[in-house]
Amino acid sequence: MKEILVVAGPTAVGKTEYSIKLAQRLDGEIVSCDSMQLYKFMDIGSAKPTEEERALVKHYLVDEIDPREPFSVAEYQKRAKAAIAQIHEKGKLPVISGGTGLYLNSLLYEMDFSSPPRKDGYRKKLELLADMQGKEAVYRLLEEKDPDAAARIHPNNTKKIIRALEAVETTGRGIPAFTEVNTPTKDYRPRLIGLTRDRGELYNRINARVEILMERGLLAEVKGLLDMGLSEDNISMKGIGYKELICYLQGEYDLDTAVAKIQQNTRNYAKRQLTWFRRYDRINWFDLSLYESSEKALEDMILWLDKNK
Template identity: 40%
Template structure:
């Protein structure tokens, strides 16, 4: 296969399944560059807890959209969409193939699919929050039912209900009208990695213990003066939240490890649910022999039939 004949390749699935290793192998074989779609790997310094590959582990492959944000910044899906598509265009212009890799489902869809993101206005949102405090939640929900019955019927939590009213006030369009289609903005192929539940759970537990041994607690300590506590996204990241509690003396190190394992397993389950809902994903078991060759053969067949 020649890279100029290939679409965007996306390697997706739950955490801990070896997505980065497959992406690097494919990029090496196909002449590609990697675009990160793990939202937590955007953050500088969040290395151990996000399983971010060190430079010497990246197989000589150029990686994009890693270490691009400070801890206090809040990740934006809309901004990522623009950045990822710019990366795709630049990689294609060099005669190479973009390999998108990550388990942040919404970010993957933002990069690949036709999605029109609803506008936002903090001033409108703040006003609506004050109105809820003054008039009560039901008044807002009654208003939402009038302007966007589809969203109202979804029984959104209060934060999302306020967001739906905010979007209508800014754009004049119902929040529900922004629901994305499963339609690629440009040709793409998604390869999914997953294991049976017992194997995945065991692998995730081993991974958390390895992160602890590699010095996750020290990493968290070093990130505190850089703004870890103040970051809305970074401070809530799995592992970092638990180890902040450990450092603050609220839980023991063993409890931090166990809580991180549980939270990681729950996150993996949500990832599986998200990607399973997309029938465009072709799944592979990374524990089986010859996975790289099987993935390459699938790409050959998919591109020859397109």
């Protein structure tokens, strides 16, 4: 079974820095596991690795997808597995780096993204309902038939809503939540490194990073995306930093409030990320606040990996 190294943790904890250092030390290449960094034109708000950082180690699934196009975890799994295979063919170590838990689950567990059986005419009936009465009508139907799925699926994702309704109609049961899938993958032997920091330090880093992103031109980036024809209805524009600034541009609140909301929403997201990653019983955590230097933290990570080959 081929090995992969996973570097996971909350936003702003330092995943980019340490995944690059680990990849350099271990002759690896990086596969991004971030639902925002894969989009083109969304460079600032997604806190993508810089061109200089990407020149140090080859990165995959960064800056690849047009934000106007739909993208799913199934598509991520397909592309990430292809990248991992390519890295293995080179004789190098794939380093999976990022904070999108669902994407990471798609690589660590046996997740089946095949479409549910189709019932003749039912999909067409649902598509007609969406055309005639709006996407809200099919979403309300899902809320009635499978409330759990409705709670997980965004109301604007009509394609996914219809698939979930098909599953109920053809199998009599809904699509299980991805968090309920816990059969480890047979494709890889993963070793998991979790990065964390003291909560106060992490929150300070988050607040400071948001201010830096604003200084780098996040507002202009959002305006440029809107000029390209994107709107709050695009899944890509629902990312933290983008949705708050759209509301500011629509006059819902002032810029200071928008920045404060970005900081608050990012802190809340970091909490959810930590809750998600702590479900992994095989992950080894490194509290970066306890180290006097990044070099010492890196050495401890290498030491742990050497002991757990």
